[in-house]
Amino acid sequence: MFHILVVDDDKNTRKYLSAVLEAEGYTAYTASNGEEALALMDKAYVDLVVLDVMMPKMDGYAFTEELRRANSSLPVLMISAKQLPADRHKGFLAGTDDYMTKPIDETEMLLRIKALLRRAQIASERKIVIGGVTLDYDSLTVTRGRETQELPQKEFYLLYKLLSYPGKIFTRIQLMDEIWGADSETGWETVTVHIGRLRRRFEGWEEFEIVSVRGLGYKAVKKV
16 A cells, blocks of 8 residues: 655645545545645655645745755655746756646546656665576676676666566556656667567576567566
């Protein structure tokens, strides 16, 4: 069960977003501004924050900056009526992970939240061990016995994602969104290229295999 904090100075918006989140199975907390949100976070565990930009006392920019100054990697989805590129840029410079403009599309918001939570899960699980193989997220390395390979960042993240959910099928679009980002201009063909590199790199390894699922995407199979 994920816990999501909704921060907005409008009571009706807080009530509406909480209802949407709870209908999806999340536990929702609410706060009316950044200061209240920080105080609540001292008492309750939060997995992700959905917050408005324009609020009294402490707005969304200041709240996010405060989080990042404290070295918090908590996922933040910023929601604002401000639609200019400069406003989005300001949000990302403050440290937000994603930015949506009002009026809010419920389905899109929920999809973005799921993507942010998945990325956060990748980041929180620092190592995967499969038999004699260890994937180390911090060093981007794959080690087997005395052999250690340091992978390019995207290759490692892609392999780590697949092996985090062995047997689960991921579409190319899902992998693009999670590894390269939903706003990336890179085509999904990049996923195919990186999968090919991973297969060549670990050809003959008995511990795992990356399998193509025709018409759907890819999955990792653990063999030990």
